[in-house]
Amino acid sequence: MSLEITLGPLLFNWAPEDITGFYERMSREPLVRRVYLGEVVCGKREPLAAATLLAAADVLREAGKEVVWSTLGLIATPRDRRLLQGITQQDEPPLLELNDIAALSLLPAGRSFVAGPLLNIYNGSAARFLVDRGCERLCPNIELSLAAIGEIHRACPDLQIELFGFGRLPLALSARCHHARQAGLSKDTCRFVCDRDPDGQAVATIEGEPFLSINGIQTLSHGVHTLSASPDDLQAAGVGAVRLSPHLCDMSAVIAAYGRYFETGNRERLLAQLRACDLPGPLVDGYLEGAAGMRLAAAL
Amino acid sequence: MMHPAEERLSARVLTDLALALRPPVELLLNHAIKRAWRRSANAFGRLGPYQGRHYLIDPVDLPVAFALTLTKDGGTVKLVRRTRRPVGYVAEIAGDFVDLLALFDGSADADATFFAGELTVTGETGAVLALHNALEAADLRLADLLAPAALAPGLDPVLQRIVEWRRAAKRTGGKPHGVH
Amino acid sequence: MGSIELVCPAGSPAMLEAAIEAGADSVYCGLRDETNARNFPGLNFDAEELARAVDFAHRRGAKVLVAINTFARAGGEDRWRASAKTAIGAGADAIIAADLAVLAHVRDLSPTMRLHLSVQAAANTPEAIRFYVETFGVRRVVVPRVMSAPEIAELIKESSAEVEAFVFGGLCVMTEGRCALSSYVSGQSPNLSGVCSPPEAVSFERTAEGMVSRLSGLALDKTPSGATAGYPTLCKGRFAADGEAAYLFEEPTSLNAMGLLARLGEAGVTAVKIEGRQRGKAYVARVTHAFRKAIDALDRGESTAPYEHMLTDLAEGGRETQGAYNKRWR
Numbered sequence: 131m132s133l134e135i136t137l138g139p140l141l142f143n144w145a146p147e148d149i150t151g152f153y154e155r156m157s158r159e160p161l162v163r164r165v166y167l168g169e170v171v172c173g174k175r176e177p178l179a180a181a182t183l184l185a186a187a188d189v190l191r192e193a194g195k196e197v198v199w200s201t202l203g204l205i206a207t208p209r210d211r212r213l214l215q216g217i218t219q220q221d222e223p224p225l226l227e228l229n230d231i232a233a234l235s236l237l238p239a240g241r242s243f244v245a246g247p248l249l250n251i252y253n254g255s256a257a258r259f260l261v262d263r264g265c266e267r268l269c270p271n272i273e274l275s276l277a278a279i280g281e282i283h284r285a286c287p288d289l290q291i292e293l294f295g296f297g298r299l300p301l302a303l304s305a306r307c308h309h310a311r312q313a314g315l316s317k318d319t320c321r322f323v324c325d326r327d328p329d330g331q332a333v334a335t336i337e338g339e340p341f342l343s344i345n346g347i348q349t350l351s352h353g354v355h356t357l358s359a360s361p362d363d364l365q366a367a368g369v370g371a372v373r374l375s376p377h378l379c380d381m382s383a384v385i386a387a388y389g390r391y392f393e394t395g396n397r398e399r400l401l402a403q404l405r406a407c408d409l410p411g412p413l414v415d416g417y418l419e420g421a422a423g424m425r426l427a428a429a430l
Numbered sequence: 431m432m433h434p435a436e437e438r439l440s441a442r443v444l445t446d447l448a449l450a451l452r453p454p455v456e457l458l459l460n461h462a463i464k465r466a467w468r469r470s471a472n473a474f475g476r477l478g479p480y481q482g483r484h485y486l487i488d489p490v491d492l493p494v495a496f497a498l499t500l501t502k503d504g505g506t507v508k509l510v511r512r513t514r515r516p517v518g519y520v521a522e523i524a525g526d527f528v529d530l531l532a533l534f535d536g537s538a539d540a541d542a543t544f545f546a547g548e549l550t551v552t553g554e555t556g557a558v559l560a561l562h563n564a565l566e567a568a569d570l571r572l573a574d575l576l577a578p579a580a581l582a583p584g585l586d587p588v589l590q591r592i593v594e595w596r597r598a599a600k601r602t603g604g605k606p607h608g609v610h
Numbered sequence: 611m612g613s614i615e616l617v618c619p620a621g622s623p624a625m626l627e628a629a630i631e632a633g634a635d636s637v638y639c640g641l642r643d644e645t646n647a648r649n650f651p652g653l654n655f656d657a658e659e660l661a662r663a664v665d666f667a668h669r670r671g672a673k674v675l676v677a678i679n680t681f682a683r684a685g686g687e688d689r690w691r692a693s694a695k696t697a698i699g700a701g702a703d704a705i706i707a708a709d710l711a712v713l714a715h716v717r718d719l720s721p722t723m724r725l726h727l728s729v730q731a732a733a734n735t736p737e738a739i740r741f742y743v744e745t746f747g748v749r750r751v752v753v754p755r756v757m758s759a760p761e762i763a764e765l766i767k768e769s770s771a772e773v774e775a776f777v778f779g780g781l782c783v784m785t786e787g788r789c790a791l792s793s794y795v796s797g798q799s800p801n802l803s804g805v806c807s808p809p810e811a812v813s814f815e816r817t818a819e820g821m822v823s824r825l826s827g828l829a830l831d832k833t834p835s836g837a838t839a840g841y842p843t844l845c846k847g848r849f850a851a852d853g854e855a856a857y858l859f860e861e862p863t864s865l866n867a868m869g870l871l872a873r874l875g876e877a878g879v880t881a882v883k884i885e886g887r888q889r890g891k892a893y894v895a896r897v898t899h900a901f902r903k904a905i906d907a908l909d910r911g912e913s914t915a916p917y918e919h920m921l922t923d924l925a926e927g928g929r930e931t932q933g934a935y936n937k938r939w940r
Binding site: 203204205206211214230231232233234235236248250251252253254255256259260271272273274277278279280281282285299301302303304305306308311312331332333334335336337338339341342344349351416417420421422423424 | 681682683684685686687708709710711714715731732733734735736737738740741744754756757783784785787788789790791793794795796797799801802826828829830831832845847848849850851852855858859860
Binding site: 470472480555556559560561564566568569 | 621622623624625642650651652653656658659808809810812813814816888890891
């Protein structure tokens with residue numbers, strides 16, 4: 131059985147019409163089985179896209195896609211807490227992806243959920259703990275090597291594993307909004323300046339080397355993460371699905387490239403096809419092998 | 431407050447003393463290492479993989495430097511010339527003599543001293559951290575480093591005075607003259 | 611002990627003794643491996659040293675809290691379980707943990723061992739705290755350094771756990787326990803290996819314009835000769851967005867919230883914590899002494915003002931902030 135392709139939640143502050151257009155295109159992607167929707171980064175943004183995402187969910191479901199709702203990575207303010215209470219305590223809630231442990235305490239017992247990559251699940255016992263509370267799928271933390279993921283799989287053989295396999299890596303969250311600070315503002319007075327950088331705002335070292343990117347309260351890598359393992363090795367480690375994180379580039383081309391890779395295992399071609407896609411940064415792939423995340427991807 | 435001429439004299443006295451008393455100075459320092467080790471035998475073991483590696487402790491205001499090697503069973507200090515480019519050191523810590531003493535004395539905050547630009551570290555940062563942490567844990571004191579009284583009576587008060595004067599000068603922002 | 615428990619760092623037995631002698635009510639320390647988040651070469655305690663330290667502390671009426679606050683490695687959980695056993699066997703007064711696995715191991719080994727939730731668990735809401743209290747019987751939570759004093763007060767009102775707040779030392783800019791900047795650059799991070807910006811990846815290069823500090827070759831900052839710098843922790847570096855290099859994420863400053871002790875006490879904080887297990891005896895003696903005086907003054911109904919500037923020169927980079935305790939920091 132081939133690896134599935136999913137679309138991760140949109141991490142960036144896109145204009146409503148761009149969001150609508152994007153998900154309309156994605157609804158026509160035969161290779162995409164599941165789509166994650168929802169605001170993960172900043173509670174202030176949530177109302178901006180709420181209606182747009184609900185409409186997109188309808189379009190996607192009508193096209194036969196499964197929709198999962200992703201929730202906030204850092205639940206910080208009273209507003210964030212109310213938002214999560216609202217989402218988790220609906221009568222007939224959809225499948226949710228949880229990214230903050232507070233959400234786990236809000237979810238009624240026995241409800242299935244997806245554990246997102248922003249949770250700190252680093253080992254088999256922690257994963258088993260979540261499985262016992264209803265977790266049906268884990269998207270491992272991006273720091274984990276394939277070896278570690280394999281160990282988690284051995285401890286929880288029934289747990290579905292969906293690997294973050296494409297996109298700028300979510301590296302850190304902060305109570306402070308770096309995007310606002312960059313513009314001389316603060317989180318409370320931000321004027322949503324994060325909408326200026328639909329792929330994140332590039333950050334370079336003092337020697338001019340691009341290094342990170344800023345997205346509201348989130349810090350992402352500058353490099354675009356891709357897979358450094360063969361489809362067979364991924365599956366041996368328990369991975370059943372690969373998550374592609376939406377960026378401005380031609381995501382249809384990215385999806386096609388991954389689809390082909392899962393069939394052929396030809397990594398050189400994967401890298402070449404991705405590089406032809408106008409990516410926001412160079413391809414990097416160190417994490418899966420336990421190396422620095424920013425290690426540049428080279429053909430095996 | 432010392433007169434500038436007095437400052438220079440004291441520094442020179444110190445240097446001459448070090449040079450003239452090389453064997454006793456080494457003995458003195460090795461004795462200090464031994465005492466510290468006896469007091470907290472575990473401490474040097476904290477060096478872990480850096481045990482047996484050589485560190486160059488380089489007081490820039492003296493014409494001599496110290497090669498320090500520690501293991502969980504003890505350690506040695508040797509005086510070495512600064513003119514030769516050293517090889518085989520896992521790390522080199524350079525700074526004013528009194529800053530180095532204060533660092534090993536545990537009376538200075540390592541971070542504050544190092545990062546205030548008063549010490550220069552080259553080589554493996556991990557080795558330096560391990561050394562600092564090991565000496566910290568060994569509870570080395572200035573008295574240990576400088577004054578088994580039997581070997582050098584009278585040296586300690588002179589050095590103590592120089593250290594105090596040097597620290598006071600730093601606090602008020604003055605920089606004394608170095609002498610080579 | 612006064613109205614607020616003073617919790618101080620110990621990177622070695624000598625440092626632990628210095629802290630207690632300077633007036634600490636409790637000290638926290640780690641074991642000599644990656645099970646704690648200050649896994650620096652030469653730092654921390656072995657099993658024997660821990661047992662002796664607990665004995666020393668107890669004889670002086672002080673407590674020892676053992677940090678097993680990293681996330682257990684997949685396939686290597688035995689080590690974390692062993693650390694828990696060591697801490698329990700040594701008679702530690704509490705274990706500070708963040709990982710679900712470690713919390714579960716501790717509970718499994720001892721139904722009564724006091725559990726404190728590490729700041730690495732980033733529990734900043736009543737919901738998160740309730741989760742840990744109900745699941746593991748956690749008694750105290752170390753709150754993220756990014757919470758403001760009013761937010762802490764609100765949290766305490768809604769939570770059944772004690773709250774411990776940092777008042778001095780190095781600030782994490784990003785949410786603790788949820789930052790992978792270090793592993794992106796060097797392959798090691800607090801969560802993966804108990805260390806941020808690991809020393810083996812650090813290098814310094816003297817150039818004509820000053821000292822360039824690097825992590826895995828990546829330039830983090832350039833300091834003119836003679837100027838004050840800090841350990842090259844990634845988030846404290848200077849970077850350029852839109853061309854201009856600046857301390858993008860945070861100025862290299864230190865937290866000193868002594869001036870807020872009264873408000874924290876009023877908010878219901880049980881304990882205040884000093885950061886800095888790697889800062890040495892001299893540091894802990896001075897900081898503990900100053901905060902001891904301040905807390906005692908508070909308990910006599912006096913002002914803490916006379917003690918507030920005692921510690922300025924100890925701040926990283928020589929500068930201080932009250933951090934997120936003042937909400938404008940966001």
